[in-house]
Amino acid sequence: MGGLNVMPAALTPATDRLVLAELAEANRPAQLPLVTRIAEILAASPAVTHLLVRGSLASGTADRLSDVDFVVGVHDAHLPAYLAALDDLMSIEAGALLPGWRDSIVADLGGIGMVFLLPHDGKLQQTDLYLAPASKIPALRRTIATASLLDRPTPSITPPQIRRAEEFITETTARPKSCTELLIEHLVLAVLLHKRIRRGQRFVAYAEWHMLHTATKDLIKAALAPASRFWGWYRLDEEIALTPIGRESLADLETAITGPAIPDAADVDAALDRVIGLAERACPTALDGLRDSLTAYRTYLELA
Structure with missing residues (x-):
């Protein structure tokens, strides 16, 4: 893993604290406890630069069947390692029932979509994670409606890191499924x-x-x-x-x-x-x- 920490840890700096109050006040979805738990797990890795909620949870139109839909901004240099660790992270820390499915329904926003099934409140809750390189987050925010839970100061991203992240995404999405x-x-x-x-x-x-x-x-x-x-x-x-x-x-x-x-x-x-x-x-x-x-x-x- 090259020293990448994907396990939960205390979020001490104020700039790293999750902003969940606005989401709760906007619509108080039944999935909020799950949103909070998953957000804390994802945000614990220093590789994660942004955490956004999108879809019906962001717009305040969620019902009890709505999925939990995150955009996870990951520093371009750490994207391959983060994706490699994601199944273990979601299984061990979040309790995902199965390895993630590489989503072929989600629109192409410059990243990789993964879907996990998590037991929650007596049923399986669909949890969508869209991993996007941090360099793509500004353009992504202009494209889709999101509610921001975490905006972490992002270390500088070099052009070679951006290119390698783009190549990795292309190779991953083109790979035949087993x-x-x-x-x-x-x-x-x-x-x-x-x-x-x-x-x-x-x-x-x-x-x-x-x-x-x-x-x-x-x-x-x-x-x-x-x-x-x-x-x-x-x-x-x-x-x-x-x-x-x-x-x-x-x-x-x-x-x-x-x-x-x-x-x-x-x-x-x-x-x-x-x-x-x-x-x-x-x-x-x-x-x-x-x-x-x-x-x-x-x-x-x-x-x-």
């Missing part, structure tokens, strides 16, 4: 879809349902045709249907894509059961270290 990452993507999307269904957000549910099917296709390809030269949905039969496991996997995909265009809760649960069974057959190592988390995950979904 089978484990794609399985986690299914788990996160299932939580999102249950939220869309409860809110009656049919258009968003349609889009995220298609994303889930695409993640299933990507999981099959990552497991059974990792060196595929074909893009997207092309040549699946030719590449995958060569083995019994491949044919079973494509049958699962066929079942998924011939279902309803907009799911109900039972459809989402069935899709999740199907993809876990698919992973057991096609890429069982993707489940290594996740079985206890999957049991807890299912319990929280049943309680939601």
